[in-house]
Amino acid sequence: MDLLKLVAFDPEDLAVISAHLQDSLLRVGDIVYLPKERRFAIQTRRYDWEASTPQRRLTCMHFEHVKAVRVRGIDQSNKDAVLNLLAIAFEGGEAPSGTATLIFADGGAIQVDLECVEMQMKDIGPVWAAESRPEHEDLSPAERL
Numbered sequence: 197m198d199l200l201k202l203v204a205f206d207p208e209d210l211a212v213i214s215a216h217l218q219d220s221l222l223r224v225g226d227i228v229y230l231p232k233e234r235r236f237a238i239q240t241r242r243y244d245w246e247a248s249t250p251q252r253r254l255t256c257m258h259f260e261h262v263k264a265v266r267v268r269g270i271d272q273s274n275k276d277a278v279l280n281l282l283a284i285a286f287e288g289g290e291a292p293s294g295t296a297t298l299i300f301a302d303g304g305a306i307q308v309d310l311e312c313v314e315m316q317m318k319d320i321g322p323v324w325a326a327e328s329r330p331e332h333e334d335l336s337p338a339e340r341l
Contacts, residue, residue: 199319200255206313207286210296213317214284217257219243219330225275227306229265236262236308238298240281242319243330250326253319259296261311269304279304280330286313 204210220240228237237258244251271277280301288294292312299305 200253201318202316204313204315204317207288207294210284210286210313210315213257213315216245217242217255217281217317218245218283220255220281221252222279222281223275224270224272224277224279229262231262234262235260236265243326244323250329251323252326253323254321255317255319257315257317259308259310260314263293263309263311265309266307267305268307269302270300270306 200216202209202213202216204213217240220242222238222240226239229235230237235258237256240255240257241252242255244253270279281298282301283299285297285299286294287297294310294313296308296310296313296315297305298308
């Protein structure tokens with residue numbers, strides 16, 4: 197089993213990780229913001245776009261140097277609700293700061309204000325067959341907001 201581990205230190209690196217996380221499924225209860233540690237983390241069921249057969253992998257991702265987190269269009273009280281991550285966009289601020297926006301199907305979004313880009317994505321274990329290959333409209337991240 198090949199486990200993928202990627203690190204982002206700039207917007208270009210973040211775009212690569214975004215492509216690997218496209219169509220990841222996660223429960224609202226698997227989203228954690230730790231303000232004292234200045235960390236934002238998510239556990240996902242990543243669709244493995246590189247596999248020859250449809251499959252998902254348990255994957256974790258986290259941002260470091262987090263200043264604030266804002267949530268829009270997601271019911272945070274329903275911990276079992278499933279979200280489909282479409283992309284992670286980045287809008288720069290005063291260098292090296294900026295905001296990473298996790299864009300979800302059905303209009304939800306999480307904005308993570310960062311002092312600088314430092315993000316890691318890592319497959320942590322099991323792999324299982326996916327029911328099908330994800331399909332959705334081909335919209336740019338800006339159009340999804």
